[in-house]
Amino acid sequence: MGPLQGVKVVDMTTVLMGPYATQMLGDYGADVIKIESLDGDVTRQIGPTRHSGMGPVFLNANRSKRSICLDLKKDAGREAVLRLIANADVLVYNVRPQAMQRLRLGYDDVAAINPRLIYAGVFGFGQDGPYAAKAAYDDLIQGGSALAALMARGGDGTPRYVPNALVDRIVGLAAVGAILASLVHRDRTGVGQRVDIPMFETMAGFVLGDHLGGLTYEPPLDKGGYARHLARDRRPYKTSDGYICVIVYNDKQWDNFLTAIARDDLRSDPRFATFAGRMANIDDVYAELARIIAERSTADWIKLLDDADVPALPMHDLVSILGDPHLSATNFFPVVDHPSEGKIRSMRAAATWSTTPVETTRLAPQLGEQSEEILREAGFSREEIAALVRDGVTNATTPEKE
Numbered sequence: 001m002g003p004l005q006g007v008k009v010v011d012m013t014t015v016l017m018g019p020y021a022t023q024m025l026g027d028y029g030a031d032v033i034k035i036e037s038l039d040g041d042v043t044r045q046i047g048p049t050r051h052s053g054m055g056p057v058f059l060n061a062n063r064s065k066r067s068i069c070l071d072l073k074k075d076a077g078r079e080a081v082l083r084l085i086a087n088a089d090v091l092v093y094n095v096r097p098q099a100m101q102r103l104r105l106g107y108d109d110v111a112a113i114n115p116r117l118i119y120a121g122v123f124g125f126g127q128d129g130p131y132a133a134k135a136a137y138d139d140l141i142q143g144g145s146a147l148a149a150l151m152a153r154g155g156d157g158t159p160r161y162v163p164n165a166l167v168d169r170i171v172g173l174a175a176v177g178a179i180l181a182s183l184v185h186r187d188r189t190g191v192g193q194r195v196d197i198p199m200f201e202t203m204a205g206f207v208l209g210d211h212l213g214g215l216t217y218e219p220p221l222d223k224g225g226y227a228r229h230l231a232r233d234r235r236p237y238k239t240s241d242g243y244i245c246v247i248v249y250n251d252k253q254w255d256n257f258l259t260a261i262a263r264d265d266l267r268s269d270p271r272f273a274t275f276a277g278r279m280a281n282i283d284d285v286y287a288e289l290a291r292i293i294a295e296r297s298t299a300d301w302i303k304l305l306d307d308a309d310v311p312a313l314p315m316h317d318l319v320s321i322l323g324d325p326h327l328s329a330t331n332f333f334p335v336v337d338h339p340s341e342g343k344i345r346s347m348r349a350a351a352t353w354s355t356t357p358v359e360t361t362r363l364a365p366q367l368g369e370q371s372e373e374i375l376r377e378a379g380f381s382r383e384e385i386a387a388l389v390r391d392g393v394t395n396a397t398t399p400e401k402e
Contacts, residue, residue: 009031028358231282
């Protein structure tokens with residue numbers, strides 16, 4: 001009984017950005033109806049699988065949803081979607097708005113049927129600029145938002161993408177916030193609205209909040225960039241037997257750190273003595289920190305730094321993180337029984353509520369698993385469902401005679 005209990009979401013998204021957002025809404029208690037083509041979301045095919053169409057990327061972005069297959073290019077499929085939308089609270093899509101117009105599912109089309117609807121678009125670019133109709137993917141926006149160039153400045157000079165669908169997930173989070181804000185406004189006024197969440201603008205603000213730097217001013221004071229983030233030795237530090245993640249940031253932490261390692265000589269060094277001095281000489285500071293960390297083992301450092309109240313964590317890889325003692329204690333990775341996939345490792349919603357706790361009760365569905373159920377809830381008769389199946393509009397199992 002999560003905080004969004006009673007909210008109905010029609011999910012017309014695919015791949016990752018939209019599904020990640022709608023999964024979060026589902027985790028929070030919303031009834032999320034995922035509309036898929038008869039071929040299904042392409043992420044069903046990504047990664048190792050036990051059964052075709054149930055890959056790990058799909059499983060980890062589509063729990064807390066029900067799946068219905070509909071061919072939206074057919075009139076009957078479009079009409080079925082409109083019947084689902086008629087009593088929905090939210091519609092989320094992540095194709096370009098021009099594609100929704102071609103399907104005759106633009107905002108004006110659906111608002112005429114349900115004026116209380118929140119019509120949320122998660123796509124590449126704001127619709128008032130020259131990029132409005134351009135396609136967008138995570139890699140393109142990482143490059144366009146200066147993130148790849150910043151990776152070059154902080155590394156070996158070669159632009160790189162972050163090895164994570166960072167943009168999709170950040171913009172998905174932004175979409176959740178925008179949708180919830182729109183629901184609050186709707187509940188106060190009774191009026192729905194269209195809300196656009198563009199990738200490019202969202203990520204430009206996300207990246208440049210740190211790195212606009214002296215370009216904030218007119219005329220500019222420098223060429224931008226947050227020096228600490230771009231320091232060549234800002235990285236996991238090599239210990240005598242592995243790696244550790246350490247940040248010695250404020251004056252108290254540096255005082256504790258220097259006391260713990262008996263390096264009083266650095267207290268009088270102007271590069272280390274004050275916060276301003278450290279920021280102005282961050283390359284020297286981090287290089288010295290790297291030399292110091294290399295002298296002891298990871299376990300020794302964890303104990304010393306914890307005792308000194310200096311922030312540190314072990315550097316995990318994709319296997320070791322599964323055994324992290326904190327994540328184990330919070331049961332972040334529950335192993336659950338999926339109806340078709342057997343035992344799988346899931347991940348809990350990170351947020352918690354004191355009054356309306358969330359708990360995953362529905363794992364990622366098979367393709368069109370709830371098609372018949374959803375159509376029946378929308379008022380379709382046995383004969384209507386049979387006709388949709390016969391005409392190739394849905395994959396629903398034809399219901400038994402009523």
